[in-house]
Amino acid sequence: MAFAISTRNAVAILVTLLLVSARPSSSTLQQDFIHCLVDNTDMAFPIRASFFSPDQNATLFKEELESTAQNLRYLTQSNPKPVFIFEPLYETHVQAAVVCAKKLQLHMRLRSGGHDYEGLSFVAENVTPFVVVDLSKLRQIDVDLDSNSAWAHAGATVGEVYYRIQEKSQTHGFPAGLCSSLGIGGHLVGGAYGSMMRKFGLGADNVLDARIIDANGKILDRAAMGEDVFWAIRGAGGGSFGVILAWKIKLVPVPATVTVFTVTKTLEQDGTNVLYKWQQVADKLDEDLFIRVIIQPAGKTTKTGNRTISTSYQGQFLGDSNRLMQVMQKSFPELGLTKKDCIEMSWIKSVMYIAGFPNSAPPEALLAGKSLFKNHFKAKSDFVEEPIPVEGLEGLWKKLLKEDSPLTIWNPYGGMMSRISESETPFPHRKGTLFKIQWLSTWSDGKASEARHIEWMRDMYSYMEQYVSKKPRRAYVNYRVMLESGGLKYSDKDWLMELGGR
Numbered sequence: 001m002a003f004a005i006s007t008r009n010a011v012a013i014l015v016t017l018l019l020v021s022a023r024p025s026s027s028t029l030q031q032d033f034i035h036c037l038v039d040n041t042d043m044a045f046p047i048r049a050s051f052f053s054p055d056q057n058a059t060l061f062k063e064e065l066e067s068t069a070q071n072l073r074y075l076t077q078s079n080p081k082p083v084f085i086f087e088p089l090y091e092t093h094v095q096a097a098v099v100c101a102k103k104l105q106l107h108m109r110l111r112s113g114g115h116d117y118e119g120l121s122f123v124a125e126n127v128t129p130f131v132v133v134d135l136s137k138l139r140q141i142d143v144d145l146d147s148n149s150a151w152a153h154a155g156a157t158v159g160e161v162y163y164r165i166q167e168k169s170q171t172h173g174f175p176a177g178l179c180s181s182l183g184i185g186g187h188l189v190g191g192a193y194g195s196m197m198r199k200f201g202l203g204a205d206n207v208l209d210a211r212i213i214d215a216n217g218k219i220l221d222r223a224a225m226g227e228d229v230f231w232a233i234r235g236a237g238g239g240s241f242g243v244i245l246a247w248k249i250k251l252v253p254v255p256a257t258v259t260v261f262t263v264t265k266t267l268e269q270d271g272t273n274v275l276y277k278w279q280q281v282a283d284k285l286d287e288d289l290f291i292r293v294i295i296q297p298a299g300k301t302t303k304t305g306n307r308t309i310s311t312s313y314q315g316q317f318l319g320d321s322n323r324l325m326q327v328m329q330k331s332f333p334e335l336g337l338t339k340k341d342c343i344e345m346s347w348i349k350s351v352m353y354i355a356g357f358p359n360s361a362p363p364e365a366l367l368a369g370k371s372l373f374k375n376h377f378k379a380k381s382d383f384v385e386e387p388i389p390v391e392g393l394e395g396l397w398k399k400l401l402k403e404d405s406p407l408t409i410w411n412p413y414g415g416m417m418s419r420i421s422e423s424e425t426p427f428p429h430r431k432g433t434l435f436k437i438q439w440l441s442t443w444s445d446g447k448a449s450e451a452r453h454i455e456w457m458r459d460m461y462s463y464m465e466q467y468v469s470k471k472p473r474r475a476y477v478n479y480r481v482m483l484e485s486g487g488l489k490y491s492d493k494d495w496l497m498e499l500g501g502r
C-alpha cells in the first residue's frame with residue numbers, strides 16, 4: 001500500500017530531514033551569522049573582510065587556519081575544519097559573536113596565539129558545525145609605568161608584551177612564557193611559567209585585573225565578575241570561563257644587566273651525576289637564578305649504536321656574571337660554569353636568547369610573532385617531588401635512545417613558587433615541587449609514524465610513574481592532553497590522572 005510507511009521509516013525520514021535542515025552549507029551559516037552580528041552591533045564597515053571560509057577562498061581559508069597553529073598534527077585532512085573563521089576587529093564584535101554563536105547553535109572555538117598542544121583552539125572533534133573566533137587582530141598593549149602595569153589584549157604575543165615593556169623601560173619586565181609567540185590570551189589563563197618564576201611566580205600570579213565576556217555577551221572586569229571567577233581565570237585553562245579580552249598585568253623590576261649561559265654535558269662528561277646534583281639544588285638556588293635542563297639524544301646513530309644523551313643547562317641570572325660565578329661556586333660547582341660561558345646582556349636580549357633567537361636578532365624580531373617551533377608533536381608533563389635516583393636516570397636514557405626525536409625539558413621550582421599557597425589560584429603546583437618535566441616527541445612525516453611515537457610516549461610515561469608525583473600524578477593544564485586523538489583512545493583513568501591537580 002502506498003502509505004504503509006512504518007513508524008521506524010517515518011522516524012528515519014524525519015531524522016534525515018532534521019539533519020539536512022540542521023546542516024546548512026557553510027556560506028548559509030556564515031550569512032546567518034553575519035546578519036545576526038549586524039543586528040547586534042552597529043557595524044559600519046565591510047564586515048565580510050573579517051571572515052574566512054572554504055567556499056569564499058579555499059587558499060586564503062587554509063592560510064588563516066594554519067597561520068598560528070602550532071601542532072601540525074591537527075592540520076591534516078582528516079581533522080574536522082571550522083565552517084568559517086571570524087577575526088573580530090573590536091571588542092563589540094566578540095560580544096556579538098558570543099551571542100550569535102549561541103543563537104545559531106554554532107560551537108565556538110577561541111584562538112589567541114594558537115599554541116594549544118592538542119589543537120583545541122582550531123579543531124573540535126565530534127561537535128559540528130563549529131567556528132573559530134580568532135582574536136589575533138585584538139592585540140593592543142598599553143604600558144603604564146606610573147601604575148607599574150600594562151593592559152594587553154588577548155591576541156598579543158608574549159614577545160610583543162615584553163617588547164612594549166622594554167620600549168618604555170629597561171628595568172621593567174614580566175614573568176611569563178619562554179617561547180615568544182605564545183598568545184597572552186590562552187597563555188595566562190592556564191598559569192604561564194617562565195625564566196623569572198622562581199623570583200616572581202607565574203604570569204597568572206601577576207595579573208591585577210581582566211576584561212572577559214560572559215556567556216551572555218557581557219563584558220565584565222574583576223569587580224563585575226567577582227573574586228571566584230577572577231580566581232578561576234588565573235590558571236584553570238583556556239576556553240572554560242568566558243572569553244578573555246584583555247589582561248591587566250603587574251610589571252616586575254629587572255636589572256639593567258642580566259647574564260645567560262648554556263653548558264652541555266654528555267653522559268661521557270659525567271652528565272648523569274651532574275643531573276643528579278642539579279635535582280638536589282635547582283629549587284634551592286638564589287632566586288635570581290633559573291637553570292633549566294634540556295635533554296635529548298646526541299651524536300649519530302652508527303652501526304655501533306653510540307648515540308649519547310646530551311644535557312644542556314640553560315641559565316638566566318638576574319644580575320652580572322661576577323655575582324653569578326659566586327652563586328655557582330657556592331651552590332652548584334659540579335656544573336663547572338666558567339666566566340667564559342657567561343654572556344651579559346639586557347633583560348630583553350636574555351628573553352630572546354632563551355626563546356631561541358640568534359644573538360644578532362634585534363628586539364623588533366619579537367614583533368613578528370613568528371613561532372620558532374612548528375612540528376608534529378606529542379607532549380606530556382610531570383611534577384617531581386624527590387630527586388630521581390641515578391638508576392632511574394639510566395633507565396630513562398635507554399628509553400630516550402630508542403626514540404627518533406625525543407626531547408625533555410626540566411624546569412626548576414622553589415623560591416616564590418613555594419611561597420604562594422596552592423589554593424591562591426587554580427595552579428596548585430607549589431611548595432614541595434622540585435621541578436617540572438615536559439616530555440616531547442616530534443616528527444615530520446605526519447600520520448605515517450604517529451602511532452609509533454604515541455606508543456613510545458606511553459611506554460616512557462608509564463616507566464616514569466614510579467619517580468614522579470603520585471595520587472594524583474600531576475600535569476600542567478597548559479600542556480594538556482586529549483581524551484581521544486586521531487583514533488587513539490586514552491582511557492578515562494589516564495585522562496583523570498593527567499588532569500591531575502585538584
Ligand SMILES: Cc1cc2nc3c(=O)[nH]c(=O)nc-3n(C[C@H](O)[C@H](O)[C@H](O)COP(=O)(O)OP(=O)(O)OC[C@H]3O[C@@H](n4cnc5c(N)ncnc54)[C@H](O)[C@@H]3O)c2cc1C
Nearest residue numbers: 112113114115116121178183185186187192193238239244
Ligand atoms: C612552542 C611552545 C612553547 C611553550 N612554552 C611555554 C612556556 O614557556 N610557558 C608556559 O607556561 N607554557 C608554554 N607553552 C604552553 C602554552 O602556555 C599554552 O599552549 C597556551 O594555552 C597557549 O596560549 P595561546 O593563546 O597561544 O593558545 P591557543 O591555542 O590560542 O589557546 C589555548 C587554549 O585557550 C583557549 N583560548 C584562547 N584564547 C582564549 C581567550 N582569549 N579566552 C579564553 N580562552 C582562550 C583556546 O580555546 C584553547 O583551548 C608552550 C607551548 C608551545 C606550543
Ligand SMILES: *[C@@H]1O[C@H](CO)[C@@H](O)[C@H](O)[C@H]1NC(C)=O
Nearest residue numbers: 056057058059060061063064
Ligand atoms: C584567494 O586567496 C589567495 C591567497 O591570499 C589569493 O592569492 C587569491 O587571489 C584569492 N583568490 C580569489 C579568487 O580572490
Ligand SMILES: *[C@@H]1O[C@H](CO)[C@@H](O)[C@H](O)[C@H]1NC(C)=O
Nearest residue numbers: 298299300302304306307308
Ligand atoms: C661513536 O663511535 C665512533 C667510532 O668509534 C667515534 O668516532 C665517535 O666519536 C663516537 N661518538 C660518540 C658520541 O661517542
